[in-house]
Amino acid sequence: MKLIVISLLAVGSWASSAAPAKSDAAAGRKIFLAKCSTCHGRDAKGSAVMAHLFRADLAKMNLKGEMTQKMNAEDVAKIIENGQPGTKMPAFKEKLKAQQVTDLAAYIKSLGAPKASKGR
């Protein structure tokens, strides 16, 4: 009995805090331009200036590149939430709502869509 109550509670809190299933890439784009473009560039290909400053690999900051695009939206969302430990990619868990993270991931995945012919 106790177990049922606990799992009901868990479902309840999941339903209220987790990202709604729908993602909105257009909304994600706005968030991207506001929060991410400084480092990733307005075109999401990565800022060469920032890469130089951070001594980071520009290819890893290019979100249109294969490395990012071969991930699914969930993996991209996890990186947005947790950042990339040991790099300059910050964690946005405290700064963005779950819906915003979902929208951002959808936007980033949409950037790879035109070239999706190869593979899938």
Ligand code: HEC
């Ligand atoms: C302070 C600079 C900075 C900001 C702001 C920033 N990033 Fe990053 N991001 C980086 C760097 C640097 C990397 C590459 C890390 C590495 O070396 O693996 C990265 C990597 C990533 C990756 C993984 C790419 C891959 O293929 O491994 C994703 C996805 C990403 N960022 C998304 C975002 C999103 C979305 C935002 C805005 C909410 C954002 N970043 C804001 C610096 C930043």
